[in-house]
């Protein structure tokens with residue numbers, strides 16, 4: 001379970017569910033238990049009788065008016081929060097976002113390019129996320145123009161996302177705070193900058209969390225993706241899009257290694273189902289509007305500045321605290337395995353996808369010819385079991401883990417993943433070079449430099465420096 005897999009029902013739309021419930025509750029609170037009380041009148045006193053009647057009818061009128069006003073307010077709030085017609089979630093605005101001259105200046109400045117040949121101008125969604133931060137930095141370092149977008153939701157510790165934002169800021173990448181469902185915000189960005197590419201990484205991640213908060217996956221991975229495509233298809237010129245799908249689309253597929261042509265119609269989690277749906281939606285936008293779209297099926301990406309909800313990260317935290325870790329085992333007691341892929345290799349695959357993406361062929365919502373549509377596995381091609389991952393962590397943390405072996409819960413997990421990367425090798429010249437041992441060593445070094453060692457244990461690694 002993610003450590004901060006928060007109680008919020010809807011982390012990517014903070015306040016949405018809460019405010020609706022709040023209004024409903026208020027309307028009930030305000031209603032008296034018995035609004036029409038019998039009025040006792042003295043027959044001998046006509047004036048008194050009339051006054052009482054007047055009071056009674058006025059009170060009823062006030063109550064009725066208040067109820068109607070409250071009902072209208074509830075209706076307005078619900079209406080504003082719901083998807084509307086072809087505008088999708090455009091009614092949903094990012095709280096506090098004000099388009100100003102200052103904001104435009106920051107966006108433009110962040111998108112200044114610094115190389116002669118074919119510099120890209122890229123909007124990176126999910127820029128304060130794990131992969132988003134690394135890709136943004138890599139692009140910026142080679143002179144591309146980059147602006148980020150992130151909603152800083154509380155799925156996992158927001159302070160880590162803020163630290164990544166600070167890092168990006170230091171390197172000249174401005175991260176706009178907003179949700180991918182906010183059409184006004186996206187359109188504002190497109191009015192200010194002519195993006196050549198969109199690196200769409202914003203998503204509700206995590207395989208097992210989908211059972212706790214299914215709607216957040218629909219909100220980000222489906223509605224948000226459609227909103228991105230909608231804005232891109234209407235842009236003139238249209239940008240090319242590279243976006244994050246997932247190895248989880250292979251679901252219960254047993255043919256190994258997984259190749260792009262294998263079946264992906266048996267998702268084991270809602271997360272996987274939303275990523276698979278995204279691939280189909282990509283096909284539609286490519287077909288109708290001529291958008292150039294590349295989907296990347298990432299295989300369990302790990303490394304410095306990673307995601308605390310993932311096993312290698314939460315295991316490290318718990319091992320250092322002396323807490324037990326749950327190591328899942330598969331059917332028949334078999335170890336689970338993952339094709340763990342180091343972040344630097346993934347970044348190379350992302351950048352190569354941007355560089356090789358052909359231009360979209362449409363313009364302002366109209367297709368003028370067929371456009372590129374691709375999907376690639378980005379994995380490491382050498383699966384490692386979860387117990388072997390724990391062995392490596394023990395070595396670099398110099399601490400024995402307290403392992404609790406439990407049966408894999410039926411919550412969306414799959415027993416193993418293994419990528420066939422021949423397509424990516426051929427078309428992107430993608431060559432993963434980091435094995436799990438080397439990658440985890442780098443992760444542990446970063447972890448200790450970022451969080452420190454709570455217990456002042458003498459560490460195998462000695463002095464730690466900040467690493468990227």
Ligand SMILES: O=C(O)[C@H]1O[C@H](OP(=O)(O)OP(=O)(O)OC[C@H]2O[C@@H](n3ccc(=O)[nH]c3=O)[C@H](O)[C@@H]2O)[C@H](O)[C@@H](O)[C@H]1O
Nearest residue numbers: 205206207246247248298299300310311326327328336413
């Ligand atoms: O490739 C992907 O597309 C996905 O990769 C990642 O999912 P997973 O491969 O499931 O990674 P992760 O949670 O680190 O579990 C790793 C292993 O540890 C096992 N595991 C997990 C937790 C635990 O407490 N115990 C345990 O044994 C667990 O059973 C598993 O065998 C991303 O999170 C996801 O967002 C998506 O990007």
